[in-house]
Structure formats: C-alpha cells, structure tokens
Amino acid sequence: MLDKKxxxxxxxxKWMDYWQENKIYEFKPDQREVxxxxxxxxxxxxxxxxxxxxxxSQAEMIARYKRLRGMNVFYPFGFDxxxxxxxxxxxxxxxxxxxxxxxxxxxxxxxxxxxKYEEEFKKLFRRAGxxxxxxxxxxxxxxSSTKISQLSFIELxxxxxxxxxxxxxxxxxxxxxxxAQAELETKTIKTLFNYLNYETTDGETFxxxxxxxxxxxxxxxxxxxPEDEKHKHLIGKTAHIPVIDEExxxxxxxxxxxxxxxxxVMCCTFGDQTDIEWWKKYNLPLKNIFTEDGRIVDSVxxxxxxxxxxxxxxxxxxxxxxxxxVKQEELEHEVQTHERCGKEVEYTVMKQWFIDIMNHKKxxxxxxxQIKWYPDHMHIxxxxxxxxxxxxxxxxxxxxxxxxxxxxxxxxxxxxVLARKEDLPVNPLTDKAPIDKCECGCTExxxxxxIMDTWQTSSITPLINMKYGEKDNYEEMLxxxxxxxxxxxxxxxxxxxxxxxxxYNFGEKPWENVMISGFVMANKGExxxxxxxxxKMEPFELLETYGADIVRYWAGSGKLGTDIVxxxxxxxxxxxxxxxxxxxxxxxxxxxxxxQDKEFNDFEYVDKWIIGKFEEMEKGFIKxxxxxxxxxxxxxxxxxxxxxxxxxIEIVKHxxxxxxxxxxxxxxxxxxxxxxxxxxxxxxxxxxxPFITEEIYQELYKDKASIHLTEIKExxxxxxxxxxxxxxxxxxxxxxxxxxxxxxxxxxxxIKNLVISVSDALADAINKSIKDFKAxxxxxxxxxxxxxxxxxxxEKIELDLEEKE
RNA sequence: GGGCGUUUAGCUCAGUUGGUUAGAGCACUUGCCUUACAAGCAAGGGGUCAUAGGUUCGAGUCCUAUAACGCCCACCA
Numbered sequence: 001m002l003d004k005k006x007x008x009x010x011x012x013x014k015w016m017d018y019w020q021e022n023k024i025y026e027f028k029p030d031q032r033e034v035x036x037x038x039x040x041x042x043x044x045x046x047x048x049x050x051x052x053x054x055x056x057s058q059a060e061m062i063a064r065y066k067r068l069r070g071m072n073v074f075y076p077f078g079f080d081x082x083x084x085x086x087x088x089x090x091x092x093x094x095x096x097x098x099x100x101x102x103x104x105x106x107x108x109x110x111x112x113x114x115x116k117y118e119e120e121f122k123k124l125f126r127r128a129g130x131x132x133x134x135x136x137x138x139x140x141x142x143x144s145s146t147k148i149s150q151l152s153f154i155e156l157x158x159x160x161x162x163x164x165x166x167x168x169x170x171x172x173x174x175x176x177x178x179x180a181q182a183e184l185e186t187k188t189i190k191t192l193f194n195y196l197n198y199e200t201t202d203g204e205t206f207x208x209x210x211x212x213x214x215x216x217x218x219x220x221x222x223x224x225x226p227e228d229e230k231h232k233h234l235i236g237k238t239a240h241i242p243v244i245d246e247e248x249x250x251x252x253x254x255x256x257x258x259x260x261x262x263x264x265v266m267c268c269t270f271g272d273q274t275d276i277e278w279w280k281k282y283n284l285p286l287k288n289i290f291t292e293d294g295r296i297v298d299s300v301x302x303x304x305x306x307x308x309x310x311x312x313x314x315x316x317x318x319x320x321x322x323x324x325x326v327k328q329e330e331l332e333h334e335v336q337t338h339e340r341c342g343k344e345v346e347y348t349v350m351k352q353w354f355i356d357i358m359n360h361k362k363x364x365x366x367x368x369x370q371i372k373w374y375p376d377h378m379h380i381x382x383x384x385x386x387x388x389x390x391x392x393x394x395x396x397x398x399x400x401x402x403x404x405x406x407x408x409x410x411x412x413x414x415x416x417v418l419a420r421k422e423d424l425p426v427n428p429l430t431d432k433a434p435i436d437k438c439e440c441g442c443t444e445x446x447x448x449x450x451i452m453d454t455w456q457t458s459s460i461t462p463l464i465n466m467k468y469g470e471k472d473n474y475e476e477m478l479x480x481x482x483x484x485x486x487x488x489x490x491x492x493x494x495x496x497x498x499x500x501x502x503x504y505n506f507g508e509k510p511w512e513n514v515m516i517s518g519f520v521m522a523n524k525g526e527x528x529x530x531x532x533x534x535x536k537m538e539p540f541e542l543l544e545t546y547g548a549d550i551v552r553y554w555a556g557s558g559k560l561g562t563d564i565v566x567x568x569x570x571x572x573x574x575x576x577x578x579x580x581x582x583x584x585x586x587x588x589x590x591x592x593x594x595x596q597d598k599e600f601n602d603f604e605y606v607d608k609w610i611i612g613k614f615e616e617m618e619k620g621f622i623k624x625x626x627x628x629x630x631x632x633x634x635x636x637x638x639x640x641x642x643x644x645x646x647x648x649i650e651i652v653k654h655x656x657x658x659x660x661x662x663x664x665x666x667x668x669x670x671x672x673x674x675x676x677x678x679x680x681x682x683x684x685x686x687x688x689x690p691f692i693t694e695e696i697y698q699e700l701y702k703d704k705a706s707i708h709l710t711e712i713k714e715x716x717x718x719x720x721x722x723x724x725x726x727x728x729x730x731x732x733x734x735x736x737x738x739x740x741x742x743x744x745x746x747x748x749x750x751i752k753n754l755v756i757s758v759s760d761a762l763a764d765a766i767n768k769s770i771k772d773f774k775a776x777x778x779x780x781x782x783x784x785x786x787x788x789x790x791x792x793x794x795e796k797i798e799l800d801l802e803e804k805e
Numbered sequence: 806g807g808g809c810g811u812u813u814a815g816c817u818c819a820g821u822u823g824g825u826u827a828g829a830g831c832a833c834u835u836g837c838c839u840u841a842c843a844a845g846c847a848a849g850g851g852g853u854c855a856u857a858g859g860u861u862c863g864a865g866u867c868c869u870a871u872a873a874c875g876c877c878c879a880c881c882a
Contacts, residue, residue: 186877186878186879186880189881191881193882208882209882210881210882211881211882212881212882223882256882257880257882260880260882261882262882263882264882265882266882267882268882271881271882272881272882273881274881274882275882331881333880333881334879334880334881335881336881344881375810377809377810378809380808380809381808381809381876381877381878383808384807384808384809384877384878385877385878387878388807388808388878388879390879488876488877489877491877492877492878519876521875557818558818558819559818559819561810562810562811563810563875563876565817567817567818568831569816569817569830569831569832570817570818570830570831572830572831572844573829573830573831575844576830576844576845578844579842579844579845580841580842580844580845582841582842583841583842583844583845584841584842585841586841586842587841587842588841589841590841591841620821623821624821627821629821631819632819632821635818635819635829636819638829639819639828639829642829645841645842646846646847649841650839650846653840653841657840734847734848737846737847737848738847738848738849739848740836740837740847740848741835741836741837741847741848741849742835742836742848742849743836744835744836744837745836745837746836746837746838746839746847747837747839747846747847748837748839
C-alpha cells in the first residue's frame with residue numbers, strides 16, 4: 001500500500017541504496033545497441049554549486065530516456081582532478097605556495113585533497129539520482145588515465161602534430177605557468193591612458209599614448225601608419241626615449257590605427273599580440289623585462305625588482321618629473337586575464353610543447369560539421385572559436401600536479417627522447433630514459449619537468465572511456481561515442497580540444513551528437529560567483545528541502561542551451577506535480593485491489609478518449625526527447641497528466657466506485673485504462689523523477705527489478721475520433737461546471753435538466769458514454785438536440801437550487 | 806567592431822513544419838471540505854506576441870531594418 005503522504009527523505013535514501021546494491025545502472029555489453037555518453041569530469045576545486053546539478057541532470061535524463069528506449073546505456077563518470085584548480089585549492093588550504101611545500105609532497109597533498117572532495121561530489125550525484133556508474137569513476141591523474149594521456153601525446157608527437165619550441169606564450173605570473181588561449185577571460189578594467197612625449201634624434205617631438213608605461217624598458221621600435229599624413233615623415237628616423245635614454249627606429253606598418261591614441265605606437269617585446277606579430281614580421285630584438293613572478297628583471301636600470309604595477313607608477317612619475325608627461329586620461333578597457341585566478345596575463349618566451357592547431361583548422365571545422373549539435377546554434381559558436389583562434393595549443397605547464405610529459409632531452413644535442421609505449425605511464429623525473437646513448441654519443445638525459453595542460457588529458461575522455469590501448473578495450477563499441485554533453489562555457493576548451501585529439505588520434509569525430517546546456521544565473525544577466533556569494537541555494541540544502549525529484553524538475557525545465565535563473569516558483573510547481581502523481585497513484589491503487597490484468601479490447605468511449613490522448617502526447621514526448629529537449633518533453637507530459645487527473649479521473653471515478661450501477665465490464669475497462677496509463681506515465685516521468693516513480697512502480701507493478709529497467713512500448717490504438725469528440729465532451733462538462741461555479745454552487749449540485757445541441761457525431765459519442773457523462777455532472781434529465789453545424793452549445797441548464805441548503 | 810541568442814499576460818516561461826477566438830504556472834478575483842489530493846477542485850479577469858516595413862488568402866511563427874537586454878570572440882598602442 002502506498003503511504004498516505006509521500007516522504008521523500010525516507011524513500012529517496014531507500015531507492016538510492018537499492019539501485020546501488022542491485023547494480024541497476026551497471027553497464028554490461030550485450031546484444032542491445034549501445035548508447036554511450038561522454039559526460040564532463042567535474043573539476044574538483046572544493047566548491048559544489050547548483051550549476052553542477054543543472055547541467056549534469058539534463059544529460060542524466062537523456063541516459064534514462066535511452067535506457068527506457070531499450071538501449072544499453074554506457075554512462076561512465078569521472079573527475080578532472082589534475083591541474084591548476086586542484087593546486088590552487090591545496091595552496092589555499094595549506095596557506096602555502098606549491099614551491100614552498102616541495103614537488104612530491106605537494107603532489108601527494110593534491111591527490112589526497114581531490115580524493116576527499118570527490119567523495120563529496122559522488123555523494124551529491126548519488127543523492128540527485130544519477131544513473132551513471134559513479135562508484136567506478138575514473139580520475140584524470142590516475143595511473144591508467146596518465147598512461148592513456150601519455151600514449152595519446154606520443155602518438156601525436158610521432159605524427160608530427162606536436163612540437164617543442166621556444167616561442168612566445170601566454171604567461172600567468174600569479175600561477176607561474178604558461179597557459180592557453182582558451183583559458184583567457186576578458187575583464188573590463190579602469191586604467192590610465194598616458195600621453196608621453198618622445199623625440200627624434202633630430203629634435204622633433206611627438207606623442208605616444210600608452211596604458212602600460214612599465215613596458216617602455218622593453219621598447220624595440222616605434223610604429224606609424226604609412227598613410228598617416230601627420231606622422232609619416234617620421235618613418236626611417238630614430239626615436240630617443242627619455243628617462244630610460246634609449247634609441248629605437250621608427251618604422252611603418254599599416255596595422256597602426258591612425259585614430260587610436262595619437263596614431264603613434266610603441267612596440268615592446270611583449271605587451272600584446274600585435275607586438276609579437278611585429279616582432280616576427282620585422283625580426284625585432286627581444287627584450288624580456290619581466291620575471292616569471294611579475295617583477296621587472298634586475299638588469300633594468302632604476303626599475304629592476306619592482307612589481308609591474310609599482311614600476312608603472314614610478315616610470316610615470318619619472319616622465320612627469322622630466323617634463324615628458326603630456327596628460328593622463330581615464331580609460332576603461334578590456335584586458336585578458338587568466339580564468340583560474342583573474343590576474344592579467346603577460347607574454348613570455350620559453351621552450352614549450354605545442355599541439356598544431358593552425359594548420360588543421362579546416363579539419364576541425366569539418367569534424368564539427370559531421371557532428372549534430374543541440375541546440376543547433378551552438379555549432380556556430382564552435383565554428384567562430386575555431387576560425388578565430390590564433391595560437392597553437394600550448395600544452396606545457398610549469399606546475400607540479402598533473403600528467404608528466406613522457407619526455408627526456410639529450411644533454412648534449414637536446415634531441416627529444418620519447419618514452420616507449422610499453423613503459424607507460426612514466427615519470428621522467430623518477431624513471432630512466434628508454435635509451436642509454438643518444439645518436440650524438442651522449443649518455444646523459446635531462447627529464448622534462450613540466451606537466452601537461454589539464455585539458456590535454458580531459459580532452460581524451462572518449463579514449464579513457466574506451467580504455468584506449470588496453471587489452472579488453474571498448475574501442476570499436478565507442479568509436480564514435482553517441483553523445484557529448486556539457487554547458488556552453490567549455491565548447492572552446494573541452495569540446496574543441498576533444499575534437500583536436502580525436503582528429504589526431506583517430507582521424508574522425510569523437511561523438512555523433514553534442515548536447516549543450518545553459519548556465520544557472522543568480523539573477524538575470526548575473527552569473528553565480530563565489531566572490532559575490534549570490535547563489536541562492538546550495539545543492540545539498542536544496543536536496544534536503546525539496547528532495548531530488550523536485551530539484552530535477554527545476555533542472556529539467558526550460559529549453560536546452562538556455563540560461564536559467566534560480567526560481568522558487570518552478571520548485572513549487574514541481575512540488576505540486578509530485579504531490580499529484582502520488583495522490584492519483586493512491587487513487588488508482590485503491591481501485592486495483594481486485595484487478596487482474598488480461599487481454600481486453602472492449603473499452604468504454606471515454607477510456608478510448610484518454611488512451612488516444614496519451615498516444616498523441618507520447619508521440620510528441622518522444623520527438624522532443626529525440627531532440628534532447630527534455631524540458632519541452634516534460635512540459636508536454638505534464639500538460640497531459642493534469643488533464644488525465646482533472647478530467648479523465650473525475651469522469652471515470654463514478655464507474656470505478658459503483659459497479660452495481662455501471663456494470664462490471666465498464667468498470668474493468670476503467671481499471672484497465674488507469675492500470676495501463678499509470679504504468680506508462682510512471683515510465684515517462686521516471687526520466688525526471690526516478691525516486692517517486694520507483695516507489696509507486698514497486699508497489700503497483702514490479703514486473704522488473706526496477707522501473708528503470710523497463711522499456712517504453714508505444715501504443716498502437718487508433719482512437720482519433722474518440723479524441724476529437726471526447727475533447728468536445730470535456731468542454732461541455734466544463735461549461736456546465738461553469739454554470740455551477742457562477743452560481744456559487746458545489747460541483748455536486750444536481751442538474752435537473754440539461755439541454756444541449758450537438759452534431760451527430762458528438763451526440764453519438766455522448767450516447768455511448770451517457771452514464772459517465774450524466775454521473776460526472778450529476779444530471780437528472782438530459783436532452784440532446786441536433787445542431788445544424790459542427791458547433792455545440794448548452795441550450796438550457798436547470799440547477800437544483802434546493803440542494804444548497 | 807564580428808557572431809549568436811532573447812524580447813509573448815503583473816512575474817517565470819511554452820507556442821513543433823505559418824492556419825480558425827494566442828497557452829501554462831505563479832500572482833489576482835469569485836466560489837467549492839466533491840468517498841486520491843485544501844500542497845486540492847471549479848470558474849473568471851488580464852496580452853495591438855519589442856518597433857517599423859515586407860512576403861502570403863492567412864504571420865507570434867517566414868524575410869528586411871531598428872531598439873533593448875544577455876552571451877561568445879576581437880579590440881589592450
């Protein structure tokens with residue numbers, strides 16, 4: 001028997017454990033078609049927020065849907081625990097920087113810390129009813145992931161897709177590492193635009209404007225536009241820079257914007273992307289004036305040792321004192337910052353490992369074209385990113401915790417020595433190089449101490465999922481995987497890099513479909529951020545307050561790819577829906593006590609109506625889900641469900657209660673209908689509400705170990721006429737109820753006499769369901785007239801007013 | 806500056822390929838304890854579908870332009 005009230009706190013724990021104990025979601029290859037999901041391994045940075053629930057739930061619903069469609073769902077789970085987020089977390093918890101702790105000790109701390117937080121994540125996902133196999137989650141720093149990551153790297157190196165080269169790269173002097181373009185975040189800051197006077201060696205004064213005067217010691221030349229009437233005569237002359245007392249050439253380049261600043265620009269190596277371009281184009285000298293941790297190098301006179309911002313202030317002070325500062329303007333502009341720490345990035349020249357992006361943009365676009373993107377416009381975003389990318393992918397990081405490069409260098413000639421594939425995983429810092437002697441005769445090898453970009457590993461989750469390179473692998477089964485799902489913020493990283501890797505490792509697309517979800521916003525246009533602390537609710541708190549089913553109702557609402565604002569009303573709506581599902585199930589259970597399921601086709605008219613309505617609804621429901629629109633599918637289902645409760649149940653209840661009046665067969669027809677439709681409704685709802693549907697299923701049906709192992713079988717009735725006339729009948733019932741309502745009467749008030757005018761077809765329908773119709777409205781006498789057209793109307797209604805007292 | 810998305814009832818949003826009086830929930834109004842549910846039920850008020858043009862027998866839906874808001878990217882001199 002179903003409880004009077006549904007207690008989610010008790011039931012959700014119960015089923016959570018049941019699913020785990022009975023391995024309901026375990027993947028075993030069999031005859032069925034495999035549907036595989038490549039879900040993002042969350043970054044373990046200690047902070048679980050509502051966005052995790054939102055985006056992961058949507059993918060989870062697809063897993064449940066595909067399972068219900070009879071597919072063998074491969075839905076693994078993992079954690080991305082290497083890289084900067086973990087390191088920053090540990091540094092924060094320890095109150096010390098990595099280099100102060102020491103490499104080995106620090107890496108161990110990272111491993112332990114991420115493992116600890118992973119347990120929190122696992123708890124959360126289990127609690128939210130996730131059907132992934134979370135107990136067997138992979139870690140991106142585990143030996144097996146490291147092995148696959150290194151193997152993928154070596155394959156790329158062998159194919160010439162990655163190279164080791166001294167080249168300018170983006171540098172974060174907070175995190176002390178190089179980073180990739182995809183890790184940049186634009187920020188608007190207020191700064192000063194400084195107008196400074198320089199002179200040519202023949203004595204002419206000209207003005208340049210700069211926001212970064214601290215770069216002046218790195219100046220290598222001055223540029224003007226060759227079309228600039230005001231300045232073009234300067235071309236070829238030599239500029240004297242006051243204060244630092246240096247001389248540099250004045251060159252021409254048409255990339256200089258005449259109307260920006262003063263139209264004269266200094267080129268420093270390096271202040272920005274354009275400086276790098278000019279440096280390469282004109283073969284300019286290199287002046288690296290910043291230390292790795294964001295200070296001016298000691299060799300710079302007067303400014304050596306100062307932090308960047310200190311140097312900025314001091315140099316302006318010096319220009320002012322010397323009389324070369326013309327003016328300062330306040331300026332708001334965009335700067336590139338490192339997304340992990342928010343600090344402005346610099347450029348540096350170091351030997352780094354890069355993966356070739358620029359030569360294969362067309363291939364990456366082509367693979368993008370072979371993948372179906374949901375929603376479609378996210379594909380455009382991907383293309384935009386690929387078309388606009390300017391750098392090869394720098395994958396070396398001067399950090400500690402992560403996958404080591406399987407690489408040594410010959411001490412004498414510098415030749416790169418790659419690990420042997422059979423030796424993987426390796427750590428060159430502790431393992432020996434695979435050869436004793438280099439071609440050059442040298443026997444000493446220097447280990448690479450950089451580690452790989454975290455995306456270098458997380459971008460190969462398809463390979464990790466298929467146990468790439470292992471003996472019993474899933475390579476054939478998972479190539480390509482069915483679905484990749486993530487939020488739109490990591491299209492340019494996770495999705496893009498995965499495509500890059502898949503292109504190089506396999507020469508084909510990594511997945512058939514990509515599903516992109518939106519973001520949870522704190523308010524309209526305001527992202528949830530830790531610093532603002534504007535997240536309205538914490539995930540565990542929400543799950544405690546509402547239960548997983550209702551949280552999932554919220555997460556599954558809305559259109560795919562659309563950002564969502566946290567909204568109490570949606571929770572309330574979900575709560576009501578859950579409550580209704582419970583109550584109607586109780587009602588149905590009550591009337592199934594003597595029910596025996598058997599073949600039956602003698603359905604009452606009204607029963608055919610609701611069965612037909614269901615069939616119609618389920619077609620749309622399936623169509624939405626096939627397009628990964630679970631929110632719209634849920635909406636559609638919900639709409640049917642309320643109609644089922646408020647109209648159909650209200651009609652059929654009289655027949656169910658009083659067989660002596662309606663007959664046993666008509667009652668059985670009603671029983672069969674509710675038995676069949678509730679089963680199907682529970683299945684459909686189980687995608688969104690795995691807990692309550694399981695509870696009801698186990699009480700009422702239980703033909704499998706779990707509702708989540710059942711299969712949706714579409715109905716094949718054809719009740720089109722019944723649907724049409726039934727809808728009209730319900731409309732007449734509603735009109736008659738309106739009469740009662742308008743007279744402030746109970747719906748139980750009898751109707752002494754009802755005269756309606758309807759078409760032949762509708763009259764036939766009402767006559768076929770005359771008992772149901774009269775019982776629903778408490779009609780004593782009914783008169784049906786023929787209407788000349790297809791319209792229907794109530795001609796006369798007499799209410800029994802005496803009943804009121 | 807380039808691209809994308811959004812704009813429908815007071816609020817939050819649906820509206821599948823253009824087809825009769827534009828829908829839901831919340832809020833509001835008026836009733837109803839009706840043998841599943843008062844966390845409920847019934848009925849009702851409320852919208853010139855951002856604006857301006859265009860295509861069409863017919864436009865919330867298609868096309869063009871404009872505006873506001875949001876997102877991604879570029880712009881750091």
